[in-house]
Amino acid sequence: MANMNSPYRRPRCPRNLLMTICLAVWAMLLAPQTAHAAERLVICYVKVQTPLVEIAKLRNFYTDERLDVELRVFPSGIQALEAMFAGECALATVAEPPTVHHSLNRNDFFILASLSQSDNFTRLIARSDRGILTPADLRGRSIAVPKFTTAHYFLDMYLVAHGLTPQDVKQVFLPPQELAAAFRRGEVDAVAHWEPFIQKLAEEFGAKAKVFSVPGMHVTPFLLVGGRDYVRKNPAAIERVLRALVRAERYSKEQPANAKALVARFYNMEKREIDFIWSVRDHRVSLDQSLLFLLENVARWEIGLMPPAQRPAVPNYLDFIYLDGLKTVKPEAVTIIH
Numbered sequence: 001m002a003n004m005n006s007p008y009r010r011p012r013c014p015r016n017l018l019m020t021i022c023l024a025v026w027a028m029l030l031a032p033q034t035a036h037a038a039e040r041l042v043i044c045y046v047k048v049q050t051p052l053v054e055i056a057k058l059r060n061f062y063t064d065e066r067l068d069v070e071l072r073v074f075p076s077g078i079q080a081l082e083a084m085f086a087g088e089c090a091l092a093t094v095a096e097p098p099t100v101h102h103s104l105n106r107n108d109f110f111i112l113a114s115l116s117q118s119d120n121f122t123r124l125i126a127r128s129d130r131g132i133l134t135p136a137d138l139r140g141r142s143i144a145v146p147k148f149t150t151a152h153y154f155l156d157m158y159l160v161a162h163g164l165t166p167q168d169v170k171q172v173f174l175p176p177q178e179l180a181a182a183f184r185r186g187e188v189d190a191v192a193h194w195e196p197f198i199q200k201l202a203e204e205f206g207a208k209a210k211v212f213s214v215p216g217m218h219v220t221p222f223l224l225v226g227g228r229d230y231v232r233k234n235p236a237a238i239e240r241v242l243r244a245l246v247r248a249e250r251y252s253k254e255q256p257a258n259a260k261a262l263v264a265r266f267y268n269m270e271k272r273e274i275d276f277i278w279s280v281r282d283h284r285v286s287l288d289q290s291l292l293f294l295l296e297n298v299a300r301w302e303i304g305l306m307p308p309a310q311r312p313a314v315p316n317y318l319d320f321i322y323l324d325g326l327k328t329v330k331p332e333a334v335t336i337i338h
Contacts, residue, residue: 038068039237042089044080047073048196049222050093050115051263052283055248058262064247065240076176077222078149084109084227090234091226091241096291099223100298101148103315110231110322112224113242113333114291118281120215122154123198125183126190129208135162138169141189144182147173150220153298155192157218194220195280196273221291231322238325242285246330249285286333287326292317 041062045053053071056062062069074080077094081102084092093115102109124143126132132141138159145151152173156166172188180201183191191201202211224245231238252259256278264274295317303311318338327334 038063038066039240040068040070041091041237041241042070042072043091043093043241044072044074044083044089045093046075046077046080046222047267048277049077049095049121049194049281050224050283051259051277052115052245052248052252052285053093054263054266055252055259056244058266059248059251061244061247061251062241065244067237067240067244069241069244076146076149078146079176081225084225090230091224093222093224095150095220095222096294097148097150097153097298097302099225099320100295100302103295103317103320104299104302104312107315107320108228109225109320110228111287111291111317111320112226112231112238112322113245113326114221114223114284114286114288115245116281116283117219117221119217119219120213120280121220122150122192122194122218123211123213124155124158124190124192125198125201125205125209125211127183127186127205127208128210130189132189133210135159135164135212138162138190139164140169142170142172142187143190143192144172144174144179144188145192146176146179148302149176150218151176151192151194153301154218154220156301158192158212158214161214161217196269196277199273199276219290219294221294226322231325235324238322239328242325242329246285246333249283252283284333285326285330287321287323287336289335289337291321292336295320 043053047054057069057071072083072089074083078098078101080092081094081098083089099111126138131137143155145155159166159169174182176193179191179193180197182188183201198211202209226238260271260274260278264271296314299314303314321336323334323336323338
């Protein structure tokens with residue numbers, strides 16, 4: 001006999017056509033209430049630079065973590081980061097120069113992880129049909145570059161490495177999406193940009209252009225960042241995002257052909273383009289000790305561009321790094337000494 005004191009006592013149902021409805025209600029009362037609604041999250045990101053972000057979406061790794069993730073694409077990391085500061089998204093992907101640029105006047109964000117890195121992803125392309133055949137030929141020429149980006153940092157380092165200074169050229173600061181058009185129209189003699197744009201311009205211009213690069217001169221990590229308040233209030237969501245990205249990393253390593261095909265379809269790019277991108281970037285979720293040195297070096301560069309009286313001290317970037325999330329999800333990937 002059923003326990004009459006049980007809160008799940010079976011309701012008394014009439015023996016008529018309402019029996020089916022009554023049984024359905026009874027089943028609902030007894031069903032375990034374990035389902036949770038997916039947490040909605042917006043990530044502002046730069047495509048190509050961080051394919052793990054898209055792979056996690058396309059393979060439903062976010063969904064598996066009870067996250068409803070919307071991806072919003074931007075032409076550059078600095079634009080994605082500024083959109084995050086404007087409240088358009090909770091997280092953003094961005095390289096270290098824009099991160100450093102904002103760290104010099106605000107501290108309301110955290111670096112959660114590096115999602116990829118390369119030592120040859122940013123390059124310089126010049127008009128060889130205008131007589132630019134060697135780095136020395138860049139003297140006095142106009143070079144378009146997006147300000148305070150990886151390309152800007154690379155350009156200054158490249159000039160110094162070849163006996164020039166930023167003052168020896170005319171730097172034309174343009175948004176990333178306008179660089180290729182300025183080069184095609186002949187408004188500038190050269191462009192400092194990242195891939196795959198340099199490769200596309202090189203193929204388009206053929207012998208009329210020359211690509212300059214120095215593999216290993218500048219290691220470029222692409223970072224996942226979040227607003228400090230959001231991260232502190234939502235540590236569980238941060239862990240779930242990172243867990244999905246680590247799964248995407250594992251998938252890209254274990255099934256590289258499938259991962260590249262998935263991303264190629266998403267980007268509407270040819271296989272050779274994806275193969276090239278994969279060859280120059282290491283897609284790995286990490287927080288390496290070297291990240292601190294990279295951030296500090298970029299900070300010294302930007303501070304050096306300021307008038308002496310306005311130069312701040314180099315920030316302590318350990319204060320900008322959120323370690324708990326990745327330490328929980330993938331502890332072996334955290335080598336930062338703290």
